[in-house]
Amino acid sequence: MKKPLLEIKDLRVSIAEDGHRILNGIDLAIGPGEVHALMGPNGSGKSTLAHVLAGRPGYDVTAGQVLYDGKDLLALKPEERAREGIFLAFQYPVEIPGVSNTYFLRTALNAVRKHRGLSELDAMDFLSLLDEKAKLVEMEERMLERGVNEGFSGGEKKRNEVLQMAMLDPRLAVLDETDSGLDIDALRVVAAGVNALRSPERSMLVITHYQRLLSYIVPDVVHVLADGRIVKTGGKELALELEEKGYAWIGSGANASAPEAPAAR
Amino acid sequence: MSSSNRLLDELAQQEYKHGFVTPIESEAIPAGLSEDVVRLISRKKEEPDWLLEWRLKAYRHWLTMEEPTWAKVHYPAIDYQKIVYYSSPKSVAENRPKSLDEVDPELLAMYEKLGVPLKEREILAGVAVDAVLDSVSVATTFREKLQELGVIFCSFSEAVRAYPDLVRKYLGSVVPYTDNFFATLNSAVFSDGSFCFIPKGVRCPMELSTYFRINQADTGQFERTLIVAEEGAYVSYLEGCTAPKRDRNQLHAAIVELVAFDDAQIKYSTVQNWYPGDKDGKGGIYNFVTKRGKCAGRNSKISWTQVETGSAITWKYPSCLLLGDHSVGEFYSVALTANFQQADTGTKMIHVGKNTRSTIVSKGISAGHGQNTYRGAVKIARSAEGARNYSQCDSLLIGEKCGAHTFPYIEVKNSSATLEHEASTSRIGEDQLFYCMQRGLSPEDAVSMIVNGFAKRVLKELPMEFAVEAQKLLGVSLEGAVG
Numbered sequence: 086m087k088k089p090l091l092e093i094k095d096l097r098v099s100i101a102e103d104g105h106r107i108l109n110g111i112d113l114a115i116g117p118g119e120v121h122a123l124m125g126p127n128g129s130g131k132s133t134l135a136h137v138l139a140g141r142p143g144y145d146v147t148a149g150q151v152l153y154d155g156k157d158l159l160a161l162k163p164e165e166r167a168r169e170g171i172f173l174a175f176q177y178p179v180e181i182p183g184v185s186n187t188y189f190l191r192t193a194l195n196a197v198r199k200h201r202g203l204s205e206l207d208a209m210d211f212l213s214l215l216d217e218k219a220k221l222v223e224m225e226e227r228m229l230e231r232g233v234n235e236g237f238s239g240g241e242k243k244r245n246e247v248l249q250m251a252m253l254d255p256r257l258a259v260l261d262e263t264d265s266g267l268d269i270d271a272l273r274v275v276a277a278g279v280n281a282l283r284s285p286e287r288s289m290l291v292i293t294h295y296q297r298l299l300s301y302i303v304p305d306v307v308h309v310l311a312d313g314r315i316v317k318t319g320g321k322e323l324a325l326e327l328e329e330k331g332y333a334w335i336g337s338g339a340n341a342s343a344p345e346a347p348a349a350r
Numbered sequence: 351m352s353s354s355n356r357l358l359d360e361l362a363q364q365e366y367k368h369g370f371v372t373p374i375e376s377e378a379i380p381a382g383l384s385e386d387v388v389r390l391i392s393r394k395k396e397e398p399d400w401l402l403e404w405r406l407k408a409y410r411h412w413l414t415m416e417e418p419t420w421a422k423v424h425y426p427a428i429d430y431q432k433i434v435y436y437s438s439p440k441s442v443a444e445n446r447p448k449s450l451d452e453v454d455p456e457l458l459a460m461y462e463k464l465g466v467p468l469k470e471r472e473i474l475a476g477v478a479v480d481a482v483l484d485s486v487s488v489a490t491t492f493r494e495k496l497q498e499l500g501v502i503f504c505s506f507s508e509a510v511r512a513y514p515d516l517v518r519k520y521l522g523s524v525v526p527y528t529d530n531f532f533a534t535l536n537s538a539v540f541s542d543g544s545f546c547f548i549p550k551g552v553r554c555p556m557e558l559s560t561y562f563r564i565n566q567a568d569t570g571q572f573e574r575t576l577i578v579a580e581e582g583a584y585v586s587y588l589e590g591c592t593a594p595k596r597d598r599n600q601l602h603a604a605i606v607e608l609v610a611f612d613d614a615q616i617k618y619s620t621v622q623n624w625y626p627g628d629k630d631g632k633g634g635i636y637n638f639v640t641k642r643g644k645c646a647g648r649n650s651k652i653s654w655t656q657v658e659t660g661s662a663i664t665w666k667y668p669s670c671l672l673l674g675d676h677s678v679g680e681f682y683s684v685a686l687t688a689n690f691q692q693a694d695t696g697t698k699m700i701h702v703g704k705n706t707r708s709t710i711v712s713k714g715i716s717a718g719h720g721q722n723t724y725r726g727a728v729k730i731a732r733s734a735e736g737a738r739n740y741s742q743c744d745s746l747l748i749g750e751k752c753g754a755h756t757f758p759y760i761e762v763k764n765s766s767a768t769l770e771h772e773a774s775t776s777r778i779g780e781d782q783l784f785y786c787m788q789r790g791l792s793p794e795d796a797v798s799m800i801v802n803g804f805a806k807r808v809l810k811e812l813p814m815e816f817a818v819e820a821q822k823l824l825g826v827s828l829e830g831a832v833g
Contacts, residue, residue, distance in 0.1 A: 139788050142780065167790040179785040183803030192799065193789035200790070232803065249789065 088155070089114040090288045091138075091257055096149035098130075098137050098313075107133040109313035110149070115257070118285035122299055122324060123292045125310035126332045131292045132176060134310075135261040138290075139173040140166050153257070167193075168200035172255035174246040176262040181233040186245065189233045190215065190252050197253055218251040222278040240271035247278040258282070259290045264298040276301030296328035309335055368623065378437035378569065383430050385409060388538050391436050395507050395541075398514060401521075408527035408537035415531045421694040422723045422755055423663045425599070425636065433601055435539045437569040480505060480544045480560045482573055492556065501585075502547040503558050506574055509545035516547060520578055524607040524644045524671070532603040532665075533640040536572045540605070543573035548583035548614075557813055559588035562604075570601040577607070579614035581647065586617040586813055597633045599662060604639045612647030612674065617655070619812050620668075621820050624660035631690025631719070634662025641668035645677035645703075653680040654697065655811040657820040662691060667725065669698035672706035672734075679708040682808040684820075686801075687720030687752070696726035696757075701734035701767070710741040713805045716752035727759040730767040737767045745775040746804045748797070776804075 091114065098108040107130045115121050125131050137144050138151065140163035151158040158166065181189065195205040206214065219229065222244040234242050243263055250258055260279065264272055279302050283289070291302055299307070299321065307323040308315045309332075316335050317323065327334070379390055388409050392402040417428070479491045480503065496503050502513060509517050527537035544560040562573065579585055602624060608616050618641075627634025637660075643652035654668035670679025681697035699708035714722040728739045745754030754775055762769065778800050786796035802809070802821060809817055 139784075141784050141788075163784060163787040164790055164792055167788050173788050175785065175788075179779075179781045181782055181785070181800055181803055183806040184799050189786075189789070189799070192795065193786075193791060196790035196792070196795070253789065 088116075089152075090117050090154060091115040091158075091290075092152040094150050094152075096134075096137070096151060097147045098133060099145050099147055101143050101145045104145075106147075107144075107313055108137070111310075111313070111315060113308065113315060115288045115290060117256075117288055118283075119306065120283065120289045120291060120302065120304045122302075122304035122307045122321075123290060123310055124294070124296075124307060124324060124327060127294075129310040130313040131310055132261055135173055135259045135290070135292055138166075138259055139163060139171060164196070165200075167253075168197050170254075170256035172250050172253055172258045174243075174250060174258065174260040174263050176265060178234045178237075178242040178246055180235050180237075182235050184233050185230055186233050187212075187215065187229045190249060193249070194252055215252065218248055221251050221281050222247050223274050224248055239266035240268065240275075243267060243271065243275050244278070247275055247282075251278065251282055256286065257288045257290070259292070261292050262294065263291070264293055264295065272298065273301065296324045299324045311335055368625070376437050378434050381432050381434045383433070383435060383539070387435055391539055391541065394436065394438075395510070397510055400518060401510060404522070404527065405538050405540075408534050409539075411528055412531070412534040412538055415534060417531050421665050421725070422721065422757075423665060423692040423694050425663055425692075428599075428601060428636070430535075433570040435570060435572070436541055480558075482542055482544070482560060482562045482571075496554070496556070499552050499555070500549040501552060501554050502545065504545055506540075506543040506545050506576070509576075513545070513547070516578070517545065517576070520576055520607065520609055521574075522607075524609060524642045525605050525640050529640060532638040533605055536574065536603050536605045536640070539570075540572045540574045543575045543604070545575075546577040546585060546587060548577075548579045548585045550580040551582045552580075553583070554585040557586050557588055559590065561590045570603065572602075573604050575604070575606045577616055577618070578609045579611065579616050579650075581611045582613045583611075584615045587619070588813060589618070589620045590623070599627075599634055599636055601636045601638070602661075604641075606639070606641040606668070608643035608652055610643065610645050610647060610650035610652055610677075613649045614647060615651045615653075616643065617653045617813075618643070618668070620654075620656040620658070621812075622656065622658045622660050622664070625662075626660050626691050627662040627689065629689050629718075631662070634691070635660065637661035637664045637666065639664075639666040641666060642671065643669070643679070644671045645674050645679060645706075647674040647677070648703075649676045649678075650674050651678040651680070653682070653811070655680075655682040655808065656684070656695075657805075657808070657812070658683070658685040658693060658695060661693075664691075664693040664695050666695050667697055669700070670708060671700050671702070672708065672737075673702045674706075675703040676705045676707075677703055678706070680811075681708075681710045681712070681726075682811045683712045684715065684805040684808045685713070685722055685724075686715040686717070687722045688717040690719045692721045692723075694723040694725055696724045698727045698729070699739060701728075701730045701737040701739070703734060705736040705738075706734055707737070708739045710739070710743070711807055712741075712743045713808055714743075714745045714754050715748065715801055715804065716745065716754050717748035718752060720752045721755070722753065723755040723757065725757045725759075727761070728769060729760075730762040730764050730769075732763040734764050735766050737764065739767075739769045741769075741771045742807075743771075743773045744804070745773075746801065747775065747777045748801075 093111050093113040096108055096111040099106045111134060123131055146159055191211050198205060224244055234245060237245060263275060267275060291304060304321050307319055307321060309317040388405050392405055493503060525533050527534055546558055548554050577587055608618060610616050624635035624637055645652055652670050658664050668681060672679050679699050685693045685695050687693045696712060697710055710726055712724045714724055716722040724743045730737045741758060743756050747754055756773055758771060760769060782800055783793060783796050787793060809820055812820055
């Protein structure tokens with residue numbers, strides 16, 4: 086079996102403010118190049134897991150560990166994780182008025198490149214790279230000059246997330262409900278962008294409520310999260326089964342099937 | 351949550367980089383204010399009698415006035431007898447340098463260190479500098495070159511000697527010596543400053559700038575700047591200010607008067623970075639300034655752009671008196687208050703002429719315990735047929751202990767006027783910071799970027815050389831370098 090890129094062991098997390106427990110022992114391993122889907126009902130802890138991986142403040146890790154490329158991920162600051170190649174596509178991308186998308190991307194890219202020992206891209210090289218990647222998500226030039234997500238529609242924001250992912254070239258991309266708020270055409274564009282970025286060097290954790298996204302971005306492994314635990318793990322057909330039977334189907338028997346590390350493909 | 355608040359607090363307490371003291375021998379008069387002190391200042395400057403009389407009238411009037419208390423700023427009572435009203439570097443006092451070669455090398459080195467090289471060949475092409483230290487002008491660059499075009503750019507003291515008629519004609523013509531407590535005090539004891547005169551039809555080919563520096567302890571700086579643009583003239587003028595770190599507060603009470611005739615245009619930009627005091631609010635400059643421009647002629651235009659990041663307290667309202675028909679007044683402001691800084695700043699746009707237009711864009715940024723107030727007045731006189739004003743006042747809060755306040759006053763006496771006012775208040779959120787950091791930006795760069803984006807509308811009004819400095823001051827890497 087290939088050494089996993091991400092290895093989560095018995096991760097337990099609560100909200101810092103009120104001590105409310107959200108994750109109650111997550112075990113999950115993602116190998117290089119694998120695409121895992123994480124499904125589950127509202128409140129099961131999907132987004133919390135995404136936030137904790139990216140280092141968002143406001144959570145207490147009470148037990149467990151997360152290894153990323155063999156290193157202790159939780160010891161790194163959020164920006165260090167980003168520079169090490171972890172990318173979070175936000176469920177609700179944030180607006181930064183007055184800061185052009187292009188400028189934001191260039192600053193981010195150069196911060197990441199510097200960390201990786203690469204030289205900063207000059208304006209010409211940057212713009213040609215941006216042109217190329219913008220085509221992936223059918224992003225028009227005028228949107229690149231607007232403020233970051235400023236006045237963007239839901240679909241535009243999600244496309245912008247995928248564009249940032251394409252530019253920053255992460256090793257692990259966590260897509261947090263990238264399908265939420267998208268109509269079917271926008272969903273196709275976003276999914277095509279994500280698929281174009283699949284590679285043996287890039288792993289993905291795709292978080293979603295619905296099977297719909299997974300018929301475009303076909304996962305290698307599907308996990309089901311309930312009450313802060315992974316209660317079922319299977320192949321892509323598990324998503325279809327869930328769609329058919331609903332989350333209630335996982336129900337009581339679920340806890341009995343201990344979460345297994347996904348089979349290497 | 352607490353971790354990101356701590357981070358914001360730290361960012362709000364950035365080090366003041368211009369806080370060094372230069373050990374320059376000074377000749378100062380004893381602290382205190384009286385008619386004798388006013389006479390002494392006038393004598394030191396070898397002024398004509400009419401100017402001394404004008405100062406004395408101002409001083410006598412000042413004695414009848416009370417310090418204003420309407421601004422939303424708080425400070426202990428100022429003891430005006432403890433201030434030194436005149437201080438000059440000894441080398442300048444004993445033998446006024448006639449050219450840059452004669453300026454004390456210590457002084458030149460100090461300006462180097464401040465990033466204001468006075469040797470002409472080292473200066474960015476296209477900027478002429480008047481360097482004012484404490485109470486006197488140390489040097490003015492590029493004067494001969496400007497003189498060929500008839501542009502006068504020199505220290506105020508020199509203008510009094512060389513161009514007494516011009517000074518007499520315009521001094522106090524926009525800000526009368528009775529105007530307000532601090533302006534009246536300035537009129538009595540003003541020491542130096544810059545004088546610019548752009549003759550008819552001349553477009554000044556370079557940026558004119560004055561760099562103000564307070565070096566001596568307990569010294570107040572009371573300078574005046576007077577800029578006159580004749581018919582069809584154009585000038586862009588920049589002003590920068592710094593001071594050493596000191597425990598005690600120091601007073602800076604300046605006056606700026608601008609006069610624009612028919613079709614003339616004056617663009618006045620300020621990057622104010624006086625010492626703001628330390629993180630506990632100790633020390634810092636009290637910046638109580640009166641700035642006003644008179645659009646005397648048809649189609650004249652005066653633009654104020656200010657980036658206010660320094661001073662313990664800022665009290666200033668660069669204003670426009672729009673007398674000429676079709677004249678235009680503009681005010682673009684970014685004011686940042688961190689730690690315990692307080693700012694009460696804004697503008698007055700007084701529309702008198704027909705079809706006069708004014709634009710106000712104010713961006714207030716508060717961090718730490720900073721208190722930031724926008725105070726503005728738009729007045730439309732009965733005569734101002736067809737006047738228009740657009741005002742936009744935005745506030746950005748960083749952290750949870752700061753404050754933003756807005757006091758817009760509007761007075762309209764002509765029903766054909768059009769006024770628009772927009773305002774917003776927002777907070778740099780954890781969400782924005784985390785989003786930037788998740789893309790690999792350091793927290794410092796993230797805050798800079800967000801603040802810079804917020805202030806963009808104003809920063810783009812600054813001349814290039816200043817925009818860069820202003821962005822750095824806001825703790826920012828260069829926005830807009832791409833695309």
